[in-house]
Amino acid sequence: MVTASGFTHTPATRFLLTLLISLSLGASILSLKPYLPLKPTPHLWPYLQLWRITTFQLAYTSSTELLFAAAILYQMRVLERVWGTRKLASFVVSCYGLCMVGVVGLGLVVKVLSGGWWGYVPAGPSSVVIAVVAVWRREVPRLGGFKVLLGGDEREERDASTARGLELSDKWTVYVLASQLALSQFPFGLLHAAVGWLVGSAWTEELVPGGLVRWRVPAWVVGEDARYKSGRGQFEGLRRRLQEEDRDGMREVTTGGMAAANPSQDERRGFLGGVGRYFTSGS
Incomplete structure (x- = not known):
């Protein structure tokens, strides 16, 4: 159902x-x-x-x-x-x-x-x-x-299957x-x-x-x-959507891998670089 x-x-x-x-x-x-x-x-x-x-x-x-x-x-x-x-x-x-x-x-x-x-x-x-x-x-x-239940004695009311x-x-x-x-x-x-x-x-x-x-x-x-x-193309929309999701997923994986392989200058500075960026970002 x-x-x-x-x-x-x-x-x-x-x-x-x-x-x-x-x-x-x-x-x-x-x-x-x-x-x-x-x-x-x-x-x-x-x-x-x-x-x-x-x-x-x-x-x-x-x-x-x-x-x-x-x-x-x-x-x-x-x-x-x-x-x-x-x-x-x-x-x-x-x-x-x-x-x-x-x-x-x-x-x-x-x-x-x-x-x-x-x-x-x-x-x-x-x-x-x-x-x-x-x-x-x-x-x-x-x-x-x-x-x-339509009424009955106490014995019938206890057993609902036979009441x-x-x-x-x-x-x-x-x-x-x-x-x-x-x-x-x-x-x-x-x-x-x-x-x-x-x-x-x-x-x-x-x-x-x-x-x-x-x-x-x-x-x-x-x-x-x-x-x-x-009967052909009944699942065409679903297949196309899954392909687009696969391409988006591969694009995210590729972008994340490139970012991990080439860290930015601020990321290479470590903790001290992050503290300095915090105090200088408002100026």
């Missing part, structure tokens, strides 16, 4: 967090919040504002949902270290499209089945975040856990945050959670259509050139 802290080796996660927070704050400052949520009626019919289908996942209108989503994405940086930046970026792009189609399609079905009562899709990429959690649950192993209790893993905090995100704007937020969990589970089982599991974004999108794409 990679133990690097912060956003080390996770440029995609850092970019996604920065973009999500910036767009959400920008929408709030510019008073664009009314344009983010999606209502089949009247946005899709009769106004025909089809552009809302592609933009309702860009930003949040609620600071609470933004906080939960940002905290979850920060925990998902471990998935980028396991997968790599390019694979994670490809997954997020694919999930954005799949969740967009799934949320809108399922929303229309629920609207028809509910007799027109269900007619609101909250703004924000909650479905994409939940999909990342579903994949993270399968790809990242648990590191530990603990048990919450009745609820066993929790070290991932429980992410699950709590995901639950809070799904229950935000209840019950409409459940639509995002259901679609996101289905898309993430289908991705892990390679059930998504069109071979999206094997599709990757272009290398230049994540800052990889042709050398990195073909």
Whole structure:
């Protein structure tokens, strides 16, 4: 398990967090919040504002949902270290499209089945975040856990291994945050959670259509050139830096050897020369 802290080796996660927070704050400052949520009626019919289908996942209108989503994405940086930046970026792009189609399609079905009562899709990429959690649950192993005792006699409490209790893993905090995100704007937020969990589970089982599991974004999108794409030059920067350090080290050794072979006049004078230089340096 990679133990690097912060956003080390996770440029995609850092970019996604920065973009999500910036767009959400920008929408709030510019008073664009009314344009983010999606209502089949009247946005899709009769106004025909089809552009809302592609933009309702860009930003949040609620600071609470933004906080939960940002905290979850920060925990998902471990998935980028396991997968790599390019694979994670490809997954997020694919999930954005799949969740967009799934949320809108399922929303229309629920609207028809509910007799027109269900007619609101909250703004924000909650479905994409939940999909990342579903994949993270399968790809990242648990590191530990603990048990919450539910009560019992003194003999059972002494032996925690046999006592009745609820066993929790070290991932429980992410699950709590995901639950809070799904229950935000209840019950409409459940639509995002259901679609996101289905898309993430289908991705892990390679059930998504069109071979999206094997599709990757272009290398230049994540800052990889042709050398990195073909596997050559992957350690070129490290090799060049080591060569420069070797040259600097040899230069220091050579300079030190020359200084030792040719001591200055003050150094040849010894102790008395140093005392005299001390009293004459201020004049």
